[in-house]
Amino acid sequence: QQPVQSPQAVILREGEDAVINCSSSKALYSVHWYRQKHGEAPVFLMILLKGGEQKGHEKISASFNEKKQQSSLYLTASQLSYSGTYFCGTTTDSWGKLQFGAGTQVVVTP
């Protein structure tokens, strides 16, 4: 079953912050975050394994609440390069199949 992402889209000014959420009705083993720019393939940002770890990538960080089966991606002090569609992917077991959410389109304006 596909995880649910929210919001569908967000428009930011450079320097502003945003949060993207990903939730599942199933018990999750891992949450993966990818960013896809128009016309390109998705690029891996980070993975969170069950255990509530928080990871970071530049000014992008994420958390995973395994009790609630939710993950959040935090875009801090956004840059123009952060524009794109962000997808969360989830697995329910180790080496499991990735189920992707519908994506969140992020537009960062000058």
Added chain:
Amino acid sequence: GAVVSQHPSWVICKSGTSVKIECRSLDFQATTMFWYRQFPKQSLMLMATSNEGSKATYEQGVEKDKFLINHASLTLSTLTVTSAHPEDSSFYICSQRGLAGWDRETQYFGPGTRLLVL
């Protein structure tokens, strides 16, 4: 991480023809690769899991006779769209897992192949 290449990046073909897409692992051998399809403004949908030396595992609703997958070597998986029709026009992306540790849980995508069937 893992470095994956795909060829071709773009293909335009006439309805009824077959198209072969190659997916190569450039930095290490991959016994398993994944094929995804993405329609415009939609998410990625797993089509099949390609296993070196054995038959691919197809997801429900994916026609195995239409989308032929061959994983003949540890660095190459191919997807052939047979008798392509306009509704097969899509962005086809392959991926493979990382090499070790938690990286094995991660999938790294190739650059994708955009197929347009006229």
